[in-house]
Amino acid sequence: xxxxxxxxxxxxxxxxxxxxxxxxxxxxxxxxxxxxxxxxxxxxxxxxxxxxxxxxxxxxxxxxxxxxxxxxxxxxxxxxxxxxxxxxxxxxxxxxxxxxxxxxxxxxxxxxxxxxx
Amino acid sequence: xxxxxxxxxxxxxxxxxxxxxxxxxxxxxxxxxxxxxxxxxxxxxxxxxxxxxxxxxxxxxxxxxxxxxxxxxxxxxxxxxxxxxxxxxxxxxxxxxxxxxxxxxxxxxx
Numbered sequence: 719x720x721x722x723x724x725x726x727x728x729x730x731x732x733x734x735x736x737x738x739x740x741x742x743x744x745x746x747x748x749x750x751x752x753x754x755x756x757x758x759x760x761x762x763x764x765x766x767x768x769x770x771x772x773x774x775x776x777x778x779x780x781x782x783x784x785x786x787x788x789x790x791x792x793x794x795x796x797x798x799x800x801x802x803x804x805x806x807x808x809x810x811x812x813x814x815x816x817x818x819x820x821x822x823x824x825x826x827x828x829x830x831x832x833x834x835x
Numbered sequence: 836x837x838x839x840x841x842x843x844x845x846x847x848x849x850x851x852x853x854x855x856x857x858x859x860x861x862x863x864x865x866x867x868x869x870x871x872x873x874x875x876x877x878x879x880x881x882x883x884x885x886x887x888x889x890x891x892x893x894x895x896x897x898x899x900x901x902x903x904x905x906x907x908x909x910x911x912x913x914x915x916x917x918x919x920x921x922x923x924x925x926x927x928x929x930x931x932x933x934x935x936x937x938x939x940x941x942x943x944x945x
Binding site for chain 2: 720722760761763774806808810822823824825826827828829831
């Protein structure tokens with residue numbers, strides 16, 4: 719158990735809909751990262767938050783957005799869903815952001831499997 | 836952009852065999868992390884390397900941070916069925932952003 723929790727575990731929805739994925743980082747971790755992993759694909763970095771502020775953006779679509787709340791949990795919002803958005807979405811957390819000291823190690827949650835029909 | 840090559844792409848071995856996989860890049864990194872992902876699960880950190888030339892073991896796993904800082908390898912000795920999964924390398928440079936390899940898929944025949 720990494721200490722990172724994600725809900726829901728599974729999500730099935732229809733095209734055009736909007737969903738929210740939730741992540742709680744490990745206790746003490748200030749950074750949260752979101753990744754997308756499509757079938758048989760590698761991990762695609764979407765976005766990073768550090769202590770409530772956006773720190774880095776990857777290949778995140780404009781239809782997707784995220785935020786990190788004062789209690790450090792994070793939500794990833796996916797809107798106007800398309801069939802191609804079906805994937806595993808992972809949240810990871812680490813102690814530090816890109817400008818702080820310490821380790822780079824990221825710890826992953828169990829993921830949310832999104833199926834868009 | 837930074838190029839990261841992870842090889843082999845997949846491996847099918849017999850139980851008890853040793854396994855070796857590696858990642859190479861044209862860029863220099865300060866950190867090399869190795870993760871394992873079981874099907875449908877989140878990646879799990881196996882080994883973290885922070886110094887060029889560093890050789891670190893975790894049970895049957897051994898990883899090394901290349902002396903040029905452009906490569907790393909992961910070895911698994913005496914493989915067992917639960918070693919099945921996808922192994923990812925993830926180096927990071929000064930900006931601390933992890934770069935992810937495409938993974939090595941390992942299958943073990945009991």
